[in-house]
Amino acid sequence: xxxxxxxxxxxxxxxxxxxxxxxxxxxxxxxxxxxxxxxxxxxxxxxxxxxxxxxxxxxxxxxxxxxxxxxxxxxxxxxxxxxxxxxxxxxxxxxxxxxxxxxxxxxxxxxxxxxxxxxx
Numbered sequence: 230x231x232x233x234x235x236x237x238x239x240x241x242x243x244x245x246x247x248x249x250x251x252x253x254x255x256x257x258x259x260x261x262x263x264x265x266x267x268x269x270x271x272x273x274x275x276x277x278x279x280x281x282x283x284x285x286x287x288x289x290x291x292x293x294x295x296x297x298x299x300x301x302x303x304x305x306x307x308x309x310x311x312x313x314x315x316x317x318x319x320x321x322x323x324x325x326x327x328x329x330x331x332x333x334x335x336x337x338x339x340x341x342x343x344x345x346x347x348x349x
Contacts, residue, residue, distance in 0.1 A: 248346055258282065259340070260281055260282070260286075261278065261279070261280050262279040263286070264290070267290065271290065271293050271294050271297060271345075272294045272297025272300075273346070273347050274289060276343060276345045277291055277345060278342075278343065279341065280342040281340065281341055281342075282338070283337075283339035283340060291341050292313060292334070292341055293298055293341070296332065296334070305349075308332060313336075314336045315336040316334065316335055318332070318334055319331065321347075326349055329344070329346050331343070332345070
C-alpha cells in the first residue's frame with residue numbers, strides 16, 4: 230500500500246472517529262448528538278448536525294429549537310447573537326433558494342455547534 234493511500238485512510242479515520250456519541254451523555258470533549266429523525270422538527274428547514282461540549286444532547290436539542298424560534302421571531306435572515314446565556318455566531322453560504330449555516334454558541338466552556346439548511 231502506498232504512503233499516500235495510508236495517509237488518506239488515516240485522515241478519513243481521524244475525521245470520522247469523533248462523530249460517535251451516546252445521546253444524552255454529558256460531554257467533556259466534543260461529541261456529536263444523534264438527531265436522526267429530528268432534523269426537520271428543530272425549527273428550521275433541516276438541522277444536519279449538532280455537536281456539544283460540556284452539555285447534554287437533550288439540553289442542546291432544546292437550545293437548537295429555541296435558537297430557531299428566536300431566528301424566526303426576528304426574521305429568518307437574522308441569527309440570535311445571545312440566547313439563554315450563550316453567545317452565538319454564524320457562518321453562512323447561500324444560493325438563490327437556500328442557505329447552509331454553521332452556528333456556534335458558547336457559554337464559558339460549554340459549546341453547542343449546529344449546522345442547518347434554511348430554504349428562502
